[in-house]
Amino acid sequence: MRIIFMGTPEFAVPILQALVDAGHQVVAAYSQPPRRAGRGKALTPSPVHRLAESLGIEVRVPESLRDAAVQADFVALNADVAVVAAYGLLLPRAVLDAPRLGCLNVHGSLLPRWRGAAPIQRAILAGDEETGVDIMQMAAGMDTGPVRLEGRTPVARKTAGELTVELSAMGARLMLEVLADPDAYPPVVQASEGVTHAAKIDKAEARLRFEGSAADAERQVRAFNPAPGAFFEVNGERIKVLSAYVDPDGSGAEPGTVVGGALEIACTDGVLIPTHVQRAGRGVTSAEEMLRGFAIPAGTRIA
Structure with a gap:
């Protein structure tokens, strides 16, 4: 044809x-x-x-x-x-x-x-x-x-x-x-x-929302991979999250609070646990590797 x-x-x-x-x-x-x-x-x-x-x-x-x-x-x-x-x-x-x-x-x-x-x-x-x-x-x-x-x-x-x-x-x-x-x-x-x-994706939608369920946040991670990349900000730096999983058991902490040493982040319902992340201007690494040189201790509030 x-x-x-x-x-x-x-x-x-x-x-x-x-x-x-x-x-x-x-x-x-x-x-x-x-x-x-x-x-x-x-x-x-x-x-x-x-x-x-x-x-x-x-x-x-x-x-x-x-x-x-x-x-x-x-x-x-x-x-x-x-x-x-x-x-x-x-x-x-x-x-x-x-x-x-x-x-x-x-x-x-x-x-x-x-x-x-x-x-x-x-x-x-x-x-x-x-x-x-x-x-x-x-x-x-x-x-x-x-x-x-x-x-x-x-x-x-x-x-x-x-x-x-x-x-x-x-x-x-x-x-x-x-x-x-x-x-x-x-x-x-x-x-x-x-x-x-x-509707067309607005880059502002890629900011991770911890006030909802961890399952919703994990869907943000997958929906915005590879672009524009779901992210949160901590200590003045933007961190992209490329993959994550959910612990459905709630922590009781304020949403957006880190509740463990492996970057577990409390949501209103459940906990989001990023597994692969990317700091600005750097390559993709495991969350564990990033934390060795960029500490985000339990109790930290992130946005």
Whole structure:
């Protein structure tokens, strides 16, 4: 098929690669424009941009798809279908209707739960037992289109990073199935009940909350690994927590109080025990190793 690919982050990379490996003709790749990143704040192309260029695929990076000239250029590609994966820009009606088979989206949730920008992180934060990927026929609303094919997986104790890798691979496989025989996967309208919105992650959400349950705090750790990284502050320094486990038995101490020598942190319900941490400007270490050179004794209050 003649395919327009539209995606930006790492989640979309294996999907683009799978389309090429399967022999489809990717006539153009749309991605968000390069952004300033790193210590030098140099303009950096997105992961999809870099892969597409390496594959010899034309890359287009419009700031918006609302411009009539941009839409005309899209239509002129005469594509059979547009495959969309975490692109990050709204698709106007003129774009949605241009390809012969419309636009198919790889969405990282079980719709209608977690429509929006951050479905993987929101599923972890909410304590969902299961998540997955939907291949959705895109419509004008935010993730409101009918679903052609769905895959499921347990959330278990996976981090957002681990789920992203798993769901991306699943999405690539499911998309290839649909493209191989679109008539075999007719669109099914989403249920009207159970709709939730996966709002974009605010970095402030990554500050660990000890006033709730330790289980909630541990979900923060997994939801924000690898980015932006759950954290607490102590002695004027920010400490990221990359992994942790929960002691469900409450300590009776004020939430945010260290109650043991192994960095056990009291929550309103239970105790959070970080296992892998990272001080600012340093590498990831075990909590035990960090404490050898950066003491946080019992009774310390952290924020």
